[in-house]
Amino acid sequence: MNYKASHILILNNISRFIDLTELEEQKYLSLLTEISVKRKSFLMQAGDITSFEYFITKGCLKVYTLDDDGAPHISMFAVEDYWTGDMASFMTKEPTPYFIKATEDSELFGISRANYELLFQEIPKFERFYRMLYQKSLINYIKRSNHGISLTAEERYIKFKTKYPNIVNRITQKDLAGYIGITPEFMSKIITKVNRR
Amino acid sequence: MNYKASHILILNNISRFIDLTELEEQKYLSLLTEISVKRKSFLMQAGDITSFEYFITKGCLKVYTLDDDGAPHISMFAVEDYWTGDMASFMTKEPTPYFIKATEDSELFGISRANYELLFQEIPKFERFYRMLYQKSLINYIKRSNHGISLTAEERYIKFKTKYPNIVNRITQKDLAGYIGITPEFMSKIITKVNRR
DNA sequence: TAAAAGTCTTAAACTAGTTCATTTTTTTTC
């Protein structure tokens, strides 16, 4: 069977944790929905009850909330080979507080709630896949939730730049500020200062 | 079969997500190690390669790192019915950066790395249990990692108090400061201010 | 390709949170 590039990307992502037979691969791919999102348009908006989890095969999206003053707080940038969505809303069917907006024309696979459940029945190995995927994410988020309160903005910026050198160049400084948790003005100062060294 | 209180607690925790037969329950319990930790003593210290994940049946422990200045940053308080440990070190066998210290005499169950792997072979349903457990934790940590950068210390304190009213009374104000991510002095000011209302 | 909109920089005045030092209160230990 010859797959297209996006199929190879997602199957490789899955093969990090579990092995699928060719039949299982095809079954799995049949449960996915292909989605295109144009730059500046939304994949999700606050208030939506989200029925999909997403895997990005091309492009870049920002996941963010707006606080009471309307200031954006970016919780992640999702690029190729990343999973994204709002898991809380996906699981509980409650309205999401998140916006997900494409910062570049993007291509995604979505898996619907119904197909996600079906997946575990049809190919129980996927329990293991998601167990390991969530375990890995959890390790990251535990670290990040500590850094948020224990590092200075400058330290968080340097960590982000080191960990995601490929993402830094694709996003605006303003969005980076929204992720680091500071104002664009202070972000500008930090970058000037760090680059001066 | 009549179980003791601690066994009932952990079996109930598991039954949130999966159903076990009595045989499976007994098999599962046989894979656990009972552990006691006296107040002020350590379950884990930075540098250790941790071989266990823990479930608390009695008591309270704090999980923390020390920064370069020796200041503690508390990442969680683990009380009855909570899971704790350092999943990163548990998975990768790298040295942990964490200390886990009992703040009260505590009783725990530990599951060793070997038995954790064995568990998935013997009772594959546990893939599902951990998938759902990690999914739930992940939802919490994603929220928390955003709050760390988007809320003020006072807002974080009020959130913590509301979410964990039972824990607030069991820990010192100093440890609470280490969790909120501020100095004990500023914690004292916030509490005075909030209580004055 | 010109106008409009958005992003980035700089600077001055401000606020949330830190540091350091001292005193009071509570908890632990023998």
Add this chain to the structure above:
DNA sequence: GAAAAAAAATGAACTAGTTTAAGACTTTTA
């Protein structure tokens, strides 16, 4: 139950990060 140790409160001087405002630069759109 007295002495020692640790935790909590208070205040003054400080620093990291915000706010507001204005001008320069870059990107988007018609």
